Amino acid sequence: MASREPIGVIGTGYVGLVSAAGFAELGHEVWCIDVDAEKVARLRAGEVPIWEPGLGELVERHRGRLHFSTDIADALGHARLLFVAVGTPPTYSGDADLSAVHAVVGAMPPSDRHALVMKSTVPVGTGASIKREFARQGKRFRYVSCPEFLKEGSAVADFLGPDRVVVGDDGDWAGDAVVGLYAPLGAPLVRTDIASAEMVKLAANAFLATKISFINEIANVCEETGADVLEVARGMGLDERIGPKFLRAGIGFGGSCFPKDVSALKQLAGNSGYHFQLLNSVIEVNELQKRRVIGKLQKHLGGLVGKRIALFGLAFKPNTDDMREASSLVLSARLQADGASVVAFDPVAEDEARRLLPNVDFADTELGAVDGADAVVLVTEWPQFRELDWVEVAARMAGTTVIDGRNALDPEAVRAAGLAYEGIGRGS
Numbered sequence: 001m002a003s004r005e006p007i008g009v010i011g012t013g014y015v016g017l018v019s020a021a022g023f024a025e026l027g028h029e030v031w032c033i034d035v036d037a038e039k040v041a042r043l044r045a046g047e048v049p050i051w052e053p054g055l056g057e058l059v060e061r062h063r064g065r066l067h068f069s070t071d072i073a074d075a076l077g078h079a080r081l082l083f084v085a086v087g088t089p090p091t092y093s094g095d096a097d098l099s100a101v102h103a104v105v106g107a108m109p110p111s112d113r114h115a116l117v118m119k120s121t122v123p124v125g126t127g128a129s130i131k132r133e134f135a136r137q138g139k140r141f142r143y144v145s146c147p148e149f150l151k152e153g154s155a156v157a158d159f160l161g162p163d164r165v166v167v168g169d170d171g172d173w174a175g176d177a178v179v180g181l182y183a184p185l186g187a188p189l190v191r192t193d194i195a196s197a198e199m200v201k202l203a204a205n206a207f208l209a210t211k212i213s214f215i216n217e218i219a220n221v222c223e224e225t226g227a228d229v230l231e232v233a234r235g236m237g238l239d240e241r242i243g244p245k246f247l248r249a250g251i252g253f254g255g256s257c258f259p260k261d262v263s264a265l266k267q268l269a270g271n272s273g274y275h276f277q278l279l280n281s282v283i284e285v286n287e288l289q290k291r292r293v294i295g296k297l298q299k300h301l302g303g304l305v306g307k308r309i310a311l312f313g314l315a316f317k318p319n320t321d322d323m324r325e326a327s328s329l330v331l332s333a334r335l336q337a338d339g340a341s342v343v344a345f346d347p348v349a350e351d352e353a354r355r356l357l358p359n360v361d362f363a364d365t366e367l368g369a370v371d372g373a374d375a376v377v378l379v380t381e382w383p384q385f386r387e388l389d390w391v392e393v394a395a396r397m398a399g400t401t402v403i404d405g406r407n408a409l410d411p412e413a414v415r416a417a418g419l420a421y422e423g424i425g426r427g428s
């Protein structure tokens with residue numbers, strides 16, 4: 001095992017740390033680099049700074065193979081493949097901010113024995129432009145695009161059991177080496193050119209986001225026509241050409257990827273002279289969907305001024321502490337703007353949420369959150385919310401309204417407690 005290829009990973013966030021731990025699980029020594037000295041110190045001390053199921057155990061198991069540093073020379077000295085997993089957040093224009101990627105590229109010394117392997121999600125053409133930059137500086141670095149498809153909340157399992165591995169390269173040793181690294185996972189391989197690999201990533205995320213906005217619009221029509229979107233999604237999903245996944249209607253998609261990558265693809269198309277009409281609708285439907293709960297609350301409560309609204313869950317999805325682009329951010333801002341007070345409970349995202357939502361009250365438990373609440377909104381479908389004693393909830397609430405923003409609760413259990421249940425796309 002010890003003779004396996006040593007690897008460098010630059011950026012130790014969700015993707016970088018999970019990838020590093022995953023490569024360690026496959027038997028590799030991994031040198032992990034981050035500019036955040038505090039994060040590196042915590043990782044060196046054996047602490048995992050993010051909440052991701054199974055990650056802590058994996059990092060602990062492979063502490064001997066995982067090396068953490070702020071100095072990129074440590075990775076360059078040990079590994080020829082340097083995986084780049086730095087953030088590419090959105091800019092005000094909707095394009096991807098590539099400053100962290102450019103900082104990494106600029107820090108590379110002249111070398112004809114290293115390769116940069118891009119895991120960060122970047123616009124199509126980034127690889128070509130980095131290769132030109134290397135050439136201009138006389139650096140003989142190799143370049144490989146190897147987009148990452150893991151999902152937060154199941155990131156470790158996704159990394160070790162991917163649906164496919166995509167490798168875009170120039171057909172040289174670096175591409176061969178990356179293909180070799182992933183071979184033990186036994187996943188279907190798409191080996192292609194760099195631009196196509198970059199586009200696979202953006203297109204896959206945009207397609208999944210489109211699927212969500214589509215089912216959300218169907219849900220909205222279901223509300224007007226008396227159909228139940230859960231039944232509709234089940235009936236649609238059994239068609240193998242459609243498939244059952246990503247047909248869960250709700251209060252919109254969030255997270256660090258879909259909103260940013262849909263916008264980045266739209267801008268990329270626009271910058272290349274093509275108007276990507278469909279993506280405008282995907283984005284707009286999602287923005288409106290996050291606000292639809294407000295209308296439902298107004299209908300039940302007859303106005304929001306002075307009302308106390310309890311939010312169950314704040315993270316952008318269950319099993320993560322990630323609050324980036326969470327629907328809860330838009331929802332709580334809208335509620336407060338309409339004069340309501342907001343109290344929230346999330347099992348793991350509270351620390352990050354407190355920073356982003358200074359005017360929200362935080363409860364230590366679900367039941368603490370519902371004390372005196374006029375309405376409850378389920379925002380993030382943590383499994384524990386399904387297990388609640390609704391009779392106890394009803395006894396503690398001042399009002400009777402429960403809006404299930406993820407269609408995750410049992411309507412009968414909620415109604416049996418004397419509460420008024422309303423989901424998304426399930427009739428009113």
Ligand SMILES: NC(=O)c1ccc[n+]([C@@H]2O[C@H](COP(=O)([O-])OP(=O)(O)OC[C@H]3O[C@@H](n4cnc5c(N)ncnc54)[C@H](O)[C@@H]3O)[C@@H](O)[C@H]2O)c1
Pocket residue numbers: 010011012013014015016033034035036039085086087088100101103104119120121122148149150151152256257
């Ligand atoms: N989060 C996901 O689920 C996911 C999945 C697939 C792809 N991606 C893509 O992967 C990339 C990383 O996403 P993330 O969620 O892991 O981001 P993140 O913000 O969690 O982590 C990025 C890390 O990079 C570090 N960093 C920034 N500049 C650096 C530099 N110059 N040198 C070294 N380290 C530096 C930061 O300190 C941070 O620790 C993004 O492009 C994202 O779109 C994310």
Ligand SMILES: O=c1ccn([C@@H]2O[C@H](COP(=O)(O)OP(=O)(O)O[C@H]3O[C@H](CO)[C@@H](O)[C@H](O)[C@H]3O)[C@@H](O)[C@H]2O)c(=O)[nH]1
Pocket residue numbers: 121148149150151152153205208212245246247248249250251252253254255256257258261316317
């Ligand atoms: O049927 C569904 C499925 C998801 N969502 C929402 O969509 C968002 C994103 O969910 P998910 O895709 O599970 O999480 P991410 O961790 O953001 O993963 C996406 O973004 C990553 C970053 O690019 C990719 O690697 C993954 O393949 C891609 O699924 C969340 O707000 C979910 O609540 C729905 O509303 N309905």
